[in-house]
Amino acid sequence: MAVGRLALAVALALVVAACGWQLRGAGGGGFEGVPVAIGGSIDNRFSNRLAERLRGLDATVVEQAADARVVIEILEASSRRRTVATDADGFASEYELRYQIRFSLRAGGRAGPDQATFSSQTVRTSASYPADPGNLQGRDAEEEDLRRDLRDDALQLLLSRVGRRL
Template sequence: MSLVRVVFVAALALGIAACGWQLRGAGGGGFEGVPVAIEGDVGNRFRDRLAERLRDLDAVVVNDAIDARAVINIMAVSSRRRTVATDADGLASEYELRYRIRFSLEAGGKAGPEQATLARQTVRSSASFAANDDLQGRDAEEESLRRDLQDDALQLLLSRIGRRL
């Protein structure tokens, strides 16, 4: 009976691999060797983080859209905190952080006629955290969570763009 299970699992794995299925985020998308420019009115920290993630995927980050095959246009980046629970005294006991990136993908100067584009899209990530009486501890936790949410949102953005390249 265990041989039947082994054969079944092997056949299932082979079937999944043959159809091209992969875990979300497991592939690097189509960034390898692609010159990509980043445009938009965003802070240097965000731009640097996006450029770093693109380089990790083997993209060539260029400064000018003329030199790019694809241009990532960042229209807005925002982060919000809201109270989601209060205690008996009406003080916040839990917060929710939301992170949002609005972007589009446009053809750059080195794009071919088949270069895919993406209309304006938004990616979001969110998480909750407990309020802490220690203001410095709460601020540090919030900042760490905000960086994690930014990473999650960037992963979603790059996943969408990578499928189009």
């Protein structure tokens, strides 16, 4: 009985794999071989990280919009910290860090007539962390690590939205 179920499961998996079906998000989101340019007034670290993530999805990152099928235009990337909890003396005991990227997708010079575009969209990520008034350097280092993680999470959300349009 168990062997029959196992054989059925294997046969079903082979049929599904043979027809090209895959889990949503499992295939890199349609970036394979797509020439992509990055635009906007962003710093080099952000631009380099986005280009690195695109290459990881097998996109071809190009310098000029004329050479791209799509252009990811970064309109704004920012982070903000706010106090979410205070202790009995009124000092911060917990902070929330928010990171957001506002972007648009436009057709590049190598786009086909059916290339999808979209106007401004925003992705946001956030996380909380404890404030330790006795360890300012440790808190600052933890905040910087968290900011980097939130940026990477926001980039993943951005790439997921863009990948669905390719």
